[in-house]
Amino acid sequence: MITKRIIACLDVHAGRVVKGVQFVDLVDAGDPATQAVRHAREGADEIVLLDITATHEGRQTLLDTVRRTAEGLFVPFCVGGGIRTAQDAEQVFDAGADKVSVNSAALKHPTLIDDIGRSFGAQAVVVAIDARRDPKAADPVRDAEVFVQGGRKPTGRRVVEWAREAEQRGAGEILLTSMDSDGTRAGFDCELTAAVSEAVGIPVIASGGAGTVDHFVDVFGRGKADAALAASIFHFGISSARSLKEELARAGVSVRLPC
Amino acid sequence: MRVTVIDYKAGNLTSVLKTLRHLSAETIVTDGDLALVAQAERMVLPGVGHFAATSRLDQTGLTGAIRAAIAKGTPFLGICVGMQWLYAGSSEAPEQPGLGHFAETCTHFAESTEKVPHVGWNSLKVREDSKLLAGVHPGEFVYFTHSFKAPVTADTAAETFYIEPFTAAVECDNVMGTQFHPEKSGETGLKILTNFLKWSPEAGK
Numbered sequence: 001m002i003t004k005r006i007i008a009c010l011d012v013h014a015g016r017v018v019k020g021v022q023f024v025d026l027v028d029a030g031d032p033a034t035q036a037v038r039h040a041r042e043g044a045d046e047i048v049l050l051d052i053t054a055t056h057e058g059r060q061t062l063l064d065t066v067r068r069t070a071e072g073l074f075v076p077f078c079v080g081g082g083i084r085t086a087q088d089a090e091q092v093f094d095a096g097a098d099k100v101s102v103n104s105a106a107l108k109h110p111t112l113i114d115d116i117g118r119s120f121g122a123q124a125v126v127v128a129i130d131a132r133r134d135p136k137a138a139d140p141v142r143d144a145e146v147f148v149q150g151g152r153k154p155t156g157r158r159v160v161e162w163a164r165e166a167e168q169r170g171a172g173e174i175l176l177t178s179m180d181s182d183g184t185r186a187g188f189d190c191e192l193t194a195a196v197s198e199a200v201g202i203p204v205i206a207s208g209g210a211g212t213v214d215h216f217v218d219v220f221g222r223g224k225a226d227a228a229l230a231a232s233i234f235h236f237g238i239s240s241a242r243s244l245k246e247e248l249a250r251a252g253v254s255v256r257l258p259c
Numbered sequence: 260m261r262v263t264v265i266d267y268k269a270g271n272l273t274s275v276l277k278t279l280r281h282l283s284a285e286t287i288v289t290d291g292d293l294a295l296v297a298q299a300e301r302m303v304l305p306g307v308g309h310f311a312a313t314s315r316l317d318q319t320g321l322t323g324a325i326r327a328a329i330a331k332g333t334p335f336l337g338i339c340v341g342m343q344w345l346y347a348g349s350s351e352a353p354e355q356p357g358l359g360h361f362a363e364t365c366t367h368f369a370e371s372t373e374k375v376p377h378v379g380w381n382s383l384k385v386r387e388d389s390k391l392l393a394g395v396h397p398g399e400f401v402y403f404t405h406s407f408k409a410p411v412t413a414d415t416a417a418e419t420f421y422i423e424p425f426t427a428a429v430e431c432d433n434v435m436g437t438q439f440h441p442e443k444s445g446e447t448g449l450k451i452l453t454n455f456l457k458w459s460p461e462a463g464k
Contacts, residue, residue, distance in 0.1 A: 121308030
C-alpha cells in the first residue's frame with residue numbers, strides 16, 4: 001500500500017540550516033548535511049533543502065551544500081531556491097539532487113517546467129506554489145492568489161488554475177504552501193490543499209502551519225494531501241519523523257514504518 | 260568489485276553512482292564504449308524519464324553489446340526505465356523496442372481515481388527464492404516514481420499493489436530489474452544493491 005510521506009524541510013541560508021518566522025530572526029539550526037542524514041535516520045521519507053535567500057553569488061555555496069548533503073543520503077532529495085534555468089537545474093542534479101523545486105522562475109517563464117521535465121523527467125520537477133486565500137474572489141479558496149519572491153509579490157494567478165497548468169507542462173508534484181497558515185502552527189489549510197489535490201492528477205505536498213500530529217492527520221484526510229512538509233516541528237529535537245509517523249499510524253494513517 | 264554503469268543521457272546518474280561507491284563498488288561509466296560493456300564485471304542501467312530515450316542504446320550499439328554480455332552471464336540490473344527496457348517495449352513509446360529479454364510489454368496504470376505517477380514508498384511481496392531481494396522482509400518499503408509498469412509474470416521477483424498489482428522487481432538468473440529506486444530506498448535499497456553486487460550464479464543455491 002502506498003504510504004503518506006513525511007518530508008523534512010531544511011531552510012538553508014549561506015550554507016547553514018536556519019529557522020525563523022517570515023524570513024526574520026533567523027536562528028542557526030546546524031549543518032545541512034548532518035541535519036539531512038539525521039532526519040533520514042529518524043524516519044523522514046524525503047528531504048527538501050530550500051535555499052531561502054538564493055542569490056547569484058551564493059550559487060556555488062548552494063551546490064557545495066547539495067553535494068555534501070547528497071553524499072550520505074539514500075532517500076529522495078529535492079532542492080529549491082533560485083533555480084531559474086534548465087542549466088541551473090542540471091547543476092543541482094549533477095550535485096546529487098533527485099528533484100528540483102521551482103517557484104518564482106516558473107511563474108515568470110512557465111516553459112521552464114517543460115524544459116526541465118523534458119531533460120530530466122517529470123518525476124524530477126516539483127512546482128512550488130505559495131498561495132493566500134483571496135476574500136474578494138468568487139471562490140476564495142480555489143481562487144487563492146499565487147505569490148512569488150518568498151511571498152512578497154502577488155502575481156494575479158489563481159492557485160487551482162496555475163497548479164493545472166504546471167501539471168500540463170509536465171510537473172511531477174506540487175508543493176503547496178498556504179501563506180495564511182505558514183508560521184502559525186495552527187494547522188495546514190486543508191480546504192486549500194484539497195482544492196488543489198482534487199484539481200490535479202499528480203501528488204500534492206502540503207506545507208505551512210504544522211504544529212501537532214492532529215494537523216497531519218487532518219491534512220492527509222480532509223486535505224487529501226499525498227505528502228506533508230515538516231520543518232519547525234523537527235528542529236531543536238522537538239520531535240522526529242519516526243515518532244510523528246508512529247502517532248499517525250495509531251490514528252489510522254498509512255505510513256512507512258518501521259523506518 | 261567493478262560496475263559498468265550505462266549512460267544513455269536520460270536523467271542523471273549521480274544518485275546511482277554515489278550509492279554504488281558508498282557500497283565500495285568501483286564505477287565505470289560508458290555512453291557508447293562497447294568494449295567496456297563486453298569486459299564488464301557487472302552492469303547497471305539506471306533510468307528516469309521517458310522510454311523513448313532508450314533509443315540511444317540502439318543508436319550507439321549498446322543494445323547489442325548488452326545483449327551479448329547478458330548471454331555470457333554478466334550480472335545486469337536495470338532500474339526504473341532501465342528495468343522496463345528489459346521487456347519487449349512500453350506503450351509510452353510504442354515505436355521504440357526494448358531488449359525483449361522478457362516478452363511482455365509495459366503499460367500505463369489503468370484509469371482510476373488514484374494519482375499517477377505513483378510516487379512514494381510502497382511495500383513489496385517478495386518471491387521466496389529471489390536472490391536480489393534476499394533478506395528483504397514483509398513490511399519493508401521502497402521508493403517508486405513512475406507512470407508505466409510491467410505486468411506480474413513468472414519472472415516477477417516482487418510485486419507491489421497500486422491501482423493494480425505490478426512487477427516491482429524482475430529476476431531471471433543474471434538479469435534483474437527494479438521498478439523502484441534502490442538508491443533512494445534507504446537501508447532496504449542498500450541491502451538490495453549489495454545483493455546485486457554480491458550476486459553470482461552459485462551464491463544462495
